[in-house]
Structures are given as structure tokens and as C-alpha cells.
Amino acid sequence: MELPRGLLLAVSDELDRAELAALKFLSRDHLLGRKLEAVRSPYDLFEALQESCLLEAGNLAFLRELLYHIGRIDLLVAHLGSSREQVERELRAPGGARVPPFRYLLFQLFEDVTEDELMSFKLLLVNELPKSKLTRETTMLDILIEMEKKGLLGKDNLSMLKSLCEKINISLWNRIEDGLKLFGQEEVLITEEQRGSTGCPGGHLVSSAAPGPLGSFNDSSQLLEAYKMTSRPRGVCLILNNHNFAKAREGVLEHKHLKDRNGTDVDAAALRNVFSKLHFRVEEYRDLTAEEIRETVNIFQSADHEDKDCFVCCILSHGKKGIIYGVDGQEVPIRELTTSFTAQNCISLAGKPKVFFIQACQGEAFHKGVAIETDSVEEDCSVERDARFQLDCIPAEADFLLGMATLQDYVSYRSPKEGTWYIQALCQHLEYSCPRGEDVLSILTAVNQEVSRKTCERDANKQMPQPSFTLRKRLIFPVN
CATH class of the missing domain: 3.40.50.1460 (Rossmann fold)
Structure with missing residues (x-):
């Protein structure tokens, strides 16, 4: 059963280009590269997520998680009838987080990098990435995506990212390292029982740990x-x-x-x-x-x-x-x-x-x-x-x-x-x-x-x- 088109359009109309880029990045582990490249609007992304059975009537958890991560709590309240506290409870539940810890930590790195630090990343990667990918308009998300494409970055391949952070601002790496320890980099495969009867083939990799803020207490407190x-x-x-x-x-x-x-x-x-x-x-x-x-x-x-x-x-x-x-x-x-x-x-x-x-x-x-x-x-x-x-x-x-x-x-x-x-x-x-x-x-x-x-x-x-x-x-x- 498809979601009401009006709901998706209403949410889509409230999101800008930068927020779309953030949503696409957070969804990279669930959508094939070609599907993501074809996305030109938030509505396109929502349709792609529906096709992958990540959004469906009666199950908006992934959409809530995405909006929570990009800080659009107002859309949670206005269009999804939810709240920050509700989403946090969902993410703390076993299998509740669908954005893998590694992806979430990279996203936090993007949010934390200053303009000067972004320029330093570009200068240090000039011999590793094509110059066409290191323009004035290139964002930290663009850099992380290109590093992944070139095999320079992955869940089990963090040496280059660590080296860059150590040269630019060691606190950036410390936060990533702390987060990886907190989450344990553990992922679980959703079973049919966890997904419900969706009719979607196969499973999706999701985090077994809630992606709360670095250093936070992940308990009943x-x-x-x-x-x-x-x-x-x-x-x-x-x-x-x-x-x-x-x-x-x-x-x-x-x-x-x-x-x-x-x-x-x-x-x-x-x-x-x-x-x-x-x-x-x-x-x-x-x-x-x-x-x-x-x-x-x-x-x-x-x-x-x-x-x-x-x-x-x-x-x-x-x-x-x-x-x-x-x-x-x-x-x-x-x-x-x-x-x-x-x-x-x-x-x-x-x-x-x-x-x-x-x-x-x-x-x-x-x-x-x-x-x-x-x-x-x-x-x-x-x-x-x-x-x-x-x-x-x-x-x-x-x-x-x-x-x-x-x-x-x-x-x-x-x-x-x-x-x-x-x-x-x-x-x-x-x-x-x-x-x-x-x-x-x-x-x-x-x-x-x-x-x-x-x-x-x-x-x-x-x-x-x-x-x-x-x-x-x-x-x-x-x-x-």
C-alpha cells in the first residue's frame, strides 16, 4: 500500500537542496548508486525508498529517522505527528535505527567540519581525487562520497580519513573514534518478522545501536x-x-x-x-x-x-x-x-x-x-x-x-x-x-x-x- 502522495509532497516542498543531499547520503546503504543518481528532488528520493520497501503506509520509521538526523523536527511534528522524543525512543529499540553507525558518524563529520577545515581536506586530497570533484562548490559530503567510490574510505578502511583528520583537526578524528567505540560498528540483518509482511525481497542492513549523539548515555536516563x-x-x-x-x-x-x-x-x-x-x-x-x-x-x-x-x-x-x-x-x-x-x-x-x-x-x-x-x-x-x-x-x-x-x-x-x-x-x-x-x-x-x-x-x-x-x-x- 502506497503512502499518500500529498504527505510526501508536503514534506518534500519543505526541504532544500542541501537537505536533499544530506538525505541521499544517509540513504546510501539502502539504495543502489543508479537510483540515487536519478534522484533530483526529495519526492524522487521518497519514491525510491518506497520501491525498496523502506517507506510504506503505516511504517514511516525510516522517514522519521532521516528527518531527525537532519534536524527537521518541525516536519516530524507538522506532517508525521511525531516528536523528537518519540524518534529517540524508536532509535534506542533493537533494530530501530536503519542508518548504519558508520554512515551516521560520517554525516556528523560533515556537519562538524568548518569552511577552513573543508578547504584543508580539498588541498590534502588534490592528488587523490579528480580536480573536477574538488571545486568551490564541493561539500564535505561530496568528498566523502568520492572517497568511498575510489576505495579510499569504508567501514573497515579508515586509515586515510584518520590521517586527514589528524593533520587538520585531531578532535574530528577523536569524535569518530569515540562514536565507533560506542556503536561497536555492529550491524544486523532485518528478518521478515522484524520487517513485517511487506512483500519486499531480501533484507536490509541496519544498525543495532541507536545513533545518538557522540558521548551520550544510551539508556533509560x-x-x-x-x-x-x-x-x-x-x-x-x-x-x-x-x-x-x-x-x-x-x-x-x-x-x-x-x-x-x-x-x-x-x-x-x-x-x-x-x-x-x-x-x-x-x-x-x-x-x-x-x-x-x-x-x-x-x-x-x-x-x-x-x-x-x-x-x-x-x-x-x-x-x-x-x-x-x-x-x-x-x-x-x-x-x-x-x-x-x-x-x-x-x-x-x-x-x-x-x-x-x-x-x-x-x-x-x-x-x-x-x-x-x-x-x-x-x-x-x-x-x-x-x-x-x-x-x-x-x-x-x-x-x-x-x-x-x-x-x-x-x-x-x-x-x-x-x-x-x-x-x-x-x-x-x-x-x-x-x-x-x-x-x-x-x-x-x-x-x-x-x-x-x-x-x-x-x-x-x-x-x-x-x-x-x-x-x-x-x-x-x-x-x-
Whole structure:
């Protein structure tokens, strides 16, 4: 039984050329090359999928999966009567995902590559692919398809892709590698029972693992209710950025070691960029004394957050054992800052997530690496001795998340040119994973993994971030 032509036309009319290219790429493992080459419109693709028994009346799972992967949740809702959550549940079910893990990971690579990185791929492949396939209009999807056609890329042939990613941006390869480990590259053959009585000959290879975002938890935790996150702006992202500690050095002798925090402005810029994209109103305050930090926090504590869904505070400063320093060397307890936003002290944020990211050392001990973990090297590292973390820094009540740069008693690292390991990894993973609907705790797990891989070349020491939370729901920052 064929699908209603009107439904397919309605969906087709909403899709542009780039989205058609994405849909064709995701369908490559199910349609012969000639059929794909003949596709000129989304409707042509849908007809080809119907002929292959991948779309049929009463079974729109593959269409839902395709629209989900290209981010067209609006079409799921408007035309298929579905939702993001429904599709995610379907993909987690055994045999629910029809796009193989390898194909999905290549698609994520395409989505993640910047214009500059795309140009680098073209330059590095100039001797491997025809020049006619490496024009200004060539996309990353085009490159991946040509590499497959030339036998330069396949599920069991990743050496060239790895080499390219290592030369251009190692984080691209790390994400692919992490995804392959997560999925196990396992595929299963759909039986007649799994397909139902469709009358379609043969089976189709589909993934036995749900292609969730890289680093995500593929379990029942994704069924938890999520915090409401629909207001515009979502809320305030407050950045307290202390760089110049000259006032502290002019004071008592014990503060002579508080050097200027070169590189912190790179972190602040990254935080501004990513939280602006996540629809937060970003407000940055620089070089505050301890009293000015308290005054600033009191301003936002007293503000009306009633029409906002969240509050974020990012603290970049020196400190020690449960405190941060103002630029005058005076102390402010971390718990004093977080407790300012409890339901009792800030009623308009009651029941809403309060998120704190603190870039700070938590002591003076060094985390020695082992040989198996020396796969990422950072040069020109500056050791920060910023703050030591105690569990009582986070209020006992619900809805708080505290992300610390490193474990208790250990130092963290900062590059004067590139910023801190923790904040840079945090911003990159937020920007990469939030558009894919990944929750913040999963993102912080990926941040832990990336930072733990880094090694300061100068002293071979490492770093391990640590989140602490009392969240009751999934925390997701949508970009739409």
C-alpha cells in the first residue's frame, strides 16, 4: 500500500537542496548508486525508498529517522505527528535505527567540519581525487562520497580519513573514534518478522545501536523529563573574568604568587560565543575585587528571573580551598556565590537549573599520566593555582550543577595563547553537541574524556575535570 502522495509532497516542498543531499547520503546503504543518481528532488528520493520497501503506509520509521538526523523536527511534528522524543525512543529499540553507525558518524563529520577545515581536506586530497570533484562548490559530503567510490574510505578502511583528520583537526578524528567505540560498528540483518509482511525481497542492513549523539548515555536516563528551556533569552550567562592581579601583588606577601591570568580572555570570548548561540544574554564583568564580586552576584540574585528558564555563571579566577580570589587578593567562598541562588535566596529561579562553571585549580598536586594516555599534547602550558574544590561548595537543594576544571587537590592548565583546557573543551562540546539534543551531563562526560587525554609537554602532567550536581531532570540547551 502506497503512502499518500500529498504527505510526501508536503514534506518534500519543505526541504532544500542541501537537505536533499544530506538525505541521499544517509540513504546510501539502502539504495543502489543508479537510483540515487536519478534522484533530483526529495519526492524522487521518497519514491525510491518506497520501491525498496523502506517507506510504506503505516511504517514511516525510516522517514522519521532521516528527518531527525537532519534536524527537521518541525516536519516530524507538522506532517508525521511525531516528536523528537518519540524518534529517540524508536532509535534506542533493537533494530530501530536503519542508518548504519558508520554512515551516521560520517554525516556528523560533515556537519562538524568548518569552511577552513573543508578547504584543508580539498588541498590534502588534490592528488587523490579528480580536480573536477574538488571545486568551490564541493561539500564535505561530496568528498566523502568520492572517497568511498575510489576505495579510499569504508567501514573497515579508515586509515586515510584518520590521517586527514589528524593533520587538520585531531578532535574530528577523536569524535569518530569515540562514536565507533560506542556503536561497536555492529550491524544486523532485518528478518521478515522484524520487517513485517511487506512483500519486499531480501533484507536490509541496519544498525543495532541507536545513533545518538557522540558521548551520550544510551539508556533509560534519556527518558527522564527535561527542564523547560523555551524562553528567549533562556536566561543570563554571567561571566566573572579576573585577569589582572596587580592589586593583589601590591598587597601582602602571600599574594605575590598571584600572576596575571594570561589566556583568560580567550576563554571568556569562547563562553560569550557559545552561550550567545544558546540564546543566553551574556554579561561579562572583568577584574573584580572580592567586594565587587559579591556586589555583582547580589545584582543578579535580586533580579527577576521569572520569565527565564535558567541561570549560568562562569567564574575565571585564582583561588584556594573552596574560595576564589578577587583581583585584590581577598577571598570569596564559592559556596557563598552558589548559595545566593537557592530557592530561598532567589525565588524566581526556584525549580530552575542553576549552572556554575569554575575554571580553577583545586590544589597544588600534579596528576601524573600513564603512557597509554599520551595521545594529546599541549605546548606552552601555564600551571594555574586557582582554587581547591570541596563538595559543600554546591548547595544541598535541587537543580544545581557545578562544573569544576579538575579534581580535588589538583592543578589545572592554561595556555596563555589558547585559553584553558577545560573551558575550551567545554565550549567546543557545547557548540557541537547542543544542536544534536544532547544533555549537559553527557556533554560534561565528553569534556572529561577530552581533557583527560591532554598532556602538558613540559612536565607530562594531566588533568581530570569533575562535575557535581543535584539536577532532577535532563538539562538540554536547544539551539532552536
